[in-house]
Amino acid sequence: MSKDIRIKKGLNINLVGAAEQTTSKAVLSNVYAIQLSDFHGIIPKMMVKQGAEVKAGEPLFYNKNIESMVFVSPVSGELIEIERGDRRRILTLKILADKTQEVFSGAAIDVENASKEELKATLLKSGCWPFIKQRPYDVIANPDTTPKAIFISGYSSAPLQADLNYVLQGKEKELQTAITALGKLTPGKVHVSVGSSASPLSAMKGVELHNVSGPHPAGLVGTQINKVDPINKGELVWTVSPQDLIIIGEYLLTGIYNPERIVALVGSSVKAPKYYSTKIGSEISTFLYASGVNEENFRVINGDVLTGSKSKPDGFLGYYNNTVSVIPEGDDYEFFGWNKPVFDKVSATRALTFSWMQPNKKYDLNTNTNGEHRAFVVTGQYEKVFPMDIFPMQLLKACMVKDLDEMEQLGLYEVAPEDFSLTEFICISKQPHQKIIREGLDLLQKEIG
Incomplete structure (x- = not known):
């Protein structure tokens, strides 16, 4: 099988407000x-x-x-x-x-010579284990199980997401240590996907390297799993994000838990989008106002604009997030907005919209859904942006009616809510796809385990 992953189905959403590749230290959070x-x-x-x-x-x-x-x-x-x-x-x-930080130190471990049991015990007691997620169900991995493979996506394709090639620079030793440790936890391969040879992950040893190209959702780990080693019933794979690898690797090398994050503050409402060095759980305001905001009516999103959650400016950085997006609040309505040509919005259709004619144009979008919740109708649009070998409409409906047999047969084991973020974005019925998939996964886990 080719090690290249080329995605044709998808949609790039080019937004104004990408982070400049400079990093400042955020104000220390109280x-x-x-x-x-x-x-x-x-x-x-x-x-x-x-x-x-x-x-x-x-x-x-x-x-x-x-x-x-x-x-x-x-x-x-x-x-x-x-x-x-x-x-x-x-x-x-x-x-x-505290003003002066005290560290609860553990013991460094010789990863090369450590056993699988020793590595698991170290990751569990150090607090690093929650960085390891599993599929199916998209939950923290159960340490009593063994995955058939481990996947790491070093390619970011979501709108305005932090550039992993930039934030991972200089962390090659920590990355390699974590990957070596993870490789001992599975009898299969550690699959690493990158977008270019410039990625620090492309030089890692002991991995199966994949070159990814194509529109979003090419960078989602679920898309890569589907193309490389799909999940069948009874199988498990684990996933880890690259910045979490750094935390794991640093602990294994030093015995110190250092939850540092390089966070991209992005969006059209930010005056000077850039990167900030902070820690998991810090107050977003410690770096939000350092860059300034363009208007009073804006929304802070803890994560990227497709999968993140709404937050207050004085909210806290999510445990797994390395992006904070700030865009205008879409609480205004256009008169006859449904019945006139649209030049300033992204659309997957060609009905009175023209974004398909300018694929590289950047847009200043707000949070307006441009419509309300309505009947779930068949349009054929989801299949155009959903690259997995799964029928998205049928799977969503199976989750809605709680048909466990259909959910299994249609591939729910393979997906996570984020895999349906793009279909939710283009949905003319304004259905909450990610919420539907999350509820389906919870039901499947409860009934089948």
């Missing part, structure tokens, strides 16, 4: 937060009480179903708040950071 919504399906059991003093890298809670899986503090300080929701479910942990 408060850091761990948001439990980032860990889908995890039931936390607290290991420290509110008001306790913790060190950076010290365990805060563990997974009730897998007690060896711990989640650690990104900084040292006081656990000032445990925010709870319905039935006292934990929502957010907030830590008031």
Whole structure:
């Protein structure tokens, strides 16, 4: 099989506001937060009480179903708040950071000579294990299972997403250490996908390297899994994002948990889009206002514009995010907007729209959905931007009616909500595709396991 992955189906959404390739250090955050919504399906059991003093890298809670899986503090300080929701479910942990940071040090490990069990135990107790996700179900990997392969996507194709070739520079040693360790956790291959030879990942040893090209969603790891080694019932693959590899590698080399992130602050509402060095869970305001915003009515998106979640300017950086997007809030309406030619929007159709004539034009889009929720109709448009060997419309409908047999047969094991972000963007019915897929995955996991 060819090691090249060429995607023809898809859609590039070129937006104004790409980050300039310069990195500044963000202002130190006073408060850091761990948001439990980032860990889908995890039931936390607290290991420290509110008001306790913790060190950076010290365990805060563990997974009730897998007690060896711990989640650690990104900084040292006081656990000032445990925010709870319905039935006292934990929502957010907030830590008031110390002026002088103290580190909860572990022991470095000789990756080359370490056994599989030693590596697993180290990743679990260090708090690095949550960076390893699994498919099916798109949840944190179960350490008691063995994947048939591990996939790492070093190619970013989502709108305004952080350039991985840039943010990974100078981290080759940490990347190689993490990849060597992961290679011992699977009997299969570690598949690494890159967009060009300039990627630091292209020089890694012990991997199966794939060159990816094509429009979005070529950069999504789900697309790459589908083209290289599709998932069948009963099979597992693990995935890790490149910036998380750096955290894993640094811990294995030094015994210190350092949750540093190079975050791209992007979007047309940002005056000077650029990269900032910060930590997981930091306040977004610590770097948002350093670049300035163009208008008062804007939306902060924790992640990219297709898969990210709405956040407040004083919200906190998501656990897995390396992009913060800021675009105009689309709460205004155009008079007869549905009945006139459109020159300033992206569309997958040619009905009164002209973006197909200028594929390289950059657009200043807002959050307006340009329509309301309506009947789910067959258009044939999803198949034009969905490169997997899966019928997207049929799978979405199977999830909506909770038909487990159809969900299995149509390939739900292979997908994650992000794989349907592009079909959601072009959906004329304004259906929440990612939410539908998430609910389908949850049901499948509950009923079948």
